[in-house]
Amino acid sequence: MSQVAASDVASSARLGRLGEILAHSSYMVGRQTRNLFREPIWIAMMLVQPMFWLLLYSQLFRRLVELPGFETDSYIDFLAPAVVIMTAFFQGTWSGMGMITDLDRGVIERFLATPARRSALVFSQVLRSGLTSVIQGVIILAVSLVLGAENGGPVGWLVIMLAGGLVSAGFAGISQGVALITRREATMIAVANFIGLPLMFFSAMLIDFDLIPRWMQWAARFNPVQWAVDAAREPVLASPDWSLVGLSMLLLAAFVVATTGFATWAFRAYQRTL
Numbered sequence: 001m002s003q004v005a006a007s008d009v010a011s012s013a014r015l016g017r018l019g020e021i022l023a024h025s026s027y028m029v030g031r032q033t034r035n036l037f038r039e040p041i042w043i044a045m046m047l048v049q050p051m052f053w054l055l056l057y058s059q060l061f062r063r064l065v066e067l068p069g070f071e072t073d074s075y076i077d078f079l080a081p082a083v084v085i086m087t088a089f090f091q092g093t094w095s096g097m098g099m100i101t102d103l104d105r106g107v108i109e110r111f112l113a114t115p116a117r118r119s120a121l122v123f124s125q126v127l128r129s130g131l132t133s134v135i136q137g138v139i140i141l142a143v144s145l146v147l148g149a150e151n152g153g154p155v156g157w158l159v160i161m162l163a164g165g166l167v168s169a170g171f172a173g174i175s176q177g178v179a180l181i182t183r184r185e186a187t188m189i190a191v192a193n194f195i196g197l198p199l200m201f202f203s204a205m206l207i208d209f210d211l212i213p214r215w216m217q218w219a220a221r222f223n224p225v226q227w228a229v230d231a232a233r234e235p236v237l238a239s240p241d242w243s244l245v246g247l248s249m250l251l252l253a254a255f256v257v258a259t260t261g262f263a264t265w266a267f268r269a270y271q272r273t274l
Contacts, residue, residue, distance in 0.1 A: 024116050024124070028120055028121065046132070050140050051140075054140060057079055057083070061079070062075045067211065072238060076147045077236050081151070081156075081229070082229055083144075085164055085167060085228045085232050088167050091129055091136065093174075093195055094192050095129040096175030096177075096192075097185065099125060099179040103183050125172060126260050127169070128172075129169055130166065132168070133164045137161050152236040155235060159232060166228065174262065175192065176267075177259070177265070180267055180269070180270045181266050181269065199225045202225075203220050204226065204229060
């Protein structure tokens, strides 16, 4: 009985810690959201840029669907999920800039003097990036409806939103870790650019996977951006491969866990320098 009681106490303690982490993380997300609304130019940039991609690319590449190999005759249907993923990807990649701002202003050090859960300071940044990308994705898909996209119906919307949130959260973990290790804005910008463009172009974001060169197809299979594109695009195709969607989602979830672990490790390393 004593062993059972001890096990119950340990389980309750773990649940209590988890609840505390979630509560503190939600507070931090609220704080970061308020900071964002104090600088509305960033809200405009977050919306204008993906709209530019959606409107420009849908016209520039609309005749690509005439090439053999495309599984849809509507390029806007093909493109809209990719714009959601592209926006989410860049949102996550650049999210470390907020951490650097907090480090420069001594905000993180002040939070370390409070009872706030240390893991919540990192997890909230990852969570905020994912949630922001979901909101952006809803707006992008709504605009694409006006342009003639169907987006796979309600199930397609849910899958696209989940894929966007996961890929954003995954790269936010990397971005937060890099920010905590380097603590320099210039280095953060260089790393974001170094990661961003190669991973974007080593994916089938703008063209069918079967139409890119074989060596790029091989590289894309190890690219989390491609996993998100696969998951988000399949529901809008005539014959979606749901096994590919499931596998891509599992890979993205594992990616989020791994990169959040990296960010947590980087935060502990930062604490040891204080």
